[in-house]
Structures are given as C-alpha cells and as structure tokens.
Amino acid sequence: MKIYHNPRCSKSRQGLAILQDSKVDFEIVEYLKTPLTETDIKELVAKLNIDPIDLVRKNEAIWKEKFKGKELSHEEVIKAMAEYPKLIERPIVVHKDKAVIGRPPEKIISII
Numbered sequence: 001m002k003i004y005h006n007p008r009c010s011k012s013r014q015g016l017a018i019l020q021d022s023k024v025d026f027e028i029v030e031y032l033k034t035p036l037t038e039t040d041i042k043e044l045v046a047k048l049n050i051d052p053i054d055l056v057r058k059n060e061a062i063w064k065e066k067f068k069g070k071e072l073s074h075e076e077v078i079k080a081m082a083e084y085p086k087l088i089e090r091p092i093v094v095h096k097d098k099a100v101i102g103r104p105p106e107k108i109i110s111i112i
Helices: 010-022 038-048 061-066 074-083 105-111
Strands: 002-005 027-030 092-095 098-101
Touching: 002 010, 010 105, 038 074, 038 092, 038 098, 092 105, 098 105
Parallel strands: 002 027
Antiparallel strands: 002 092, 092 098
16 A cells, blocks of 8 residues: 655645554655656556546646646646646555545545
C-alpha cells in the first residue's frame, strides 16, 4: 500500500492518520519532494478510473494562471501535473491495482 502525501495539506495528514491507525504496512511518497513521472500519473489515473482532469486541483494558482479556460488533451493535463506536482489532488492511496483520492479522508477506509 502507498500514500501520495503532502505533509502541508490537512486532508493528506488526516489520510495518513487513517492508514497509521489501521496498522497496515504502507509506504509514504511525498510527491512534491519526489515528483511523479508522466508514466506514474497515467498509472494512477488508470487505477483511480478517472479522467486526468479529475486529478487536478483546479483552485491552485498555477492552474488558474497557466491552464484555466484552455482545452487540454489528457496528455497535456498529465504533462501539466508532471511539471507542476502541486496540481495533483491529494492524498491518493494505492493498494495493488486500485486507488482512491482521500477526499474526504474517510474514503481511504474503502481501500484498506
């Protein structure tokens, strides 16, 4: 099990606490320190079973300044998240071939 985590995000910290309380083994990936590749993001999107745009934090300043209002392909959205990891929604918990965005954090329980 793996959590893509941003320690500065309260929802991400709540998600991490759920995993810690569950006593399962998991790996923490601080994706702002260790950015995801485009391939990583494609795999996450597939495991989440969503379109790439649904993984974007659309209220981030970077999104508003550079991308808002533009028609972007899936590839372009993935490229934007790889270039600007702050755009990736968090936390994301992956277990085998499934993943869930922990918003609200209680959604993480469904994958444990």
